[in-house]
Amino acid sequence: MSEQETPAPTPEPAPALRQVRGAARCAIVALGLAALAWVARAVWHLRLAMTGQPASGPPDQGGGAHRPLTALEDSYHLVSSVGGVVTVVCALAFLSWLDRVRDNARALSGAEPRYAYFWLFLGWILPVVNLWIPRGIVADAHRSVFPDRPLPAIVNWWWGLWLAGLAGGAGLIYADSTDEVIARAYTDVLPLLAADAVIVAAAGTAALMIRTLTTAQQQRLDEAARLHA
Template identity: 40%
Template sequence: MSVARLRPPRTLGRLACALLVLVAVTDLLAVGAGYHVYREAGVLAAGTGIGATPSPRAARADHLYAAAGALQTVTWLVCALVFLVWLYRVRVNAEVFRPDGHSKARAWVIAGWVVPLANFWFPRRVVLDVWDSSGPLGTPPRHALVNLWWALWLVSTGVGPLMAGLYDSAVTAPEFRNAALQGMAADAVDIVAAVLAARLVLRLTRMQQERILAGPVFVPALG
């Protein structure tokens, strides 16, 4: 492991926060697009539109929904990359604040999100350790924000792909209507998760900035 060195996280934190807000905006657009599909399901029930001979409005609703989904994917990928870079930065800083305060090796900051099974709890543990190590000295840490964000993140990432598959496999008007409705619900959960993640990034970045500005951090000698 390389030597931990303090580096201000403010710029990365602001960028990650802005992208998380953008993720929420694209989710909101997807909710609107989903509503158009939901509304046009009446056209499908009449035997026209998506899945039959498309009417112009039904076809536009389908294309808009597909475009919104593509925009969500691109925005999410860019945001995920910046978020991971930010998380790695604050983890290294937290090692300076408290070298013995981390239960997972630094490699798990990235690997924890992609290794099956471990991705259900390792990222949360990494964030909690960074949170606890970065807080004001002598102040008991509170984990409500981290826990709520993580719970909604698990729901969002688990339900989102299922809802996309439900829409792709829809054939009848009721199936499209049901898929659009459930997709809107999944997007709503993702909006809340993104907002909570942005709040977490701001809080943790602020805590580390305050620790850095407070003065030199002395790392106790090991061994």
């Protein structure tokens, strides 16, 4: 009985290319809204500082006691809550864009990403590794498609400002409650205003970074489409 030839394994198909322009526009709009939300927070921080702390003291009186909020303090709670919602929407839009850019980089280069898929999400929230993995995902997506091009400087500007916004719990992630932030605005508003400015700048550079990387990758997508036409 003759030996049967073992069929060669069928190669896995390359992942399909995904359009990124729409996701990029959504992420840029969301970043613009996030920047506006933090400008509003800065305005309220300044208003609280100029109004001054009421004679009854800060909202959190200590020992679990809280006094009734003033109209200005109550409106700051609203501004803060809206800003939190906008930030979540911005994060989802950014991750949607990054997911597409990452998949396209894999399809165009034929190389597996250095970081597994779960790092696309966990890389932002796990302590210590969140200091470099998100930037690494962005940088690798660009370098795998354009190995001979230097990484755009805007990536490093964005990441530096992002880390500055996280530093000390004074910006993107407040270590204090909203009432404690109000008390800080009454007594020492300058660090709050500085953190707000850094976050607005980080949102602006993130939008420029998305535009830069999307334009470059879209050029390669268009070239690939013409070759297969």
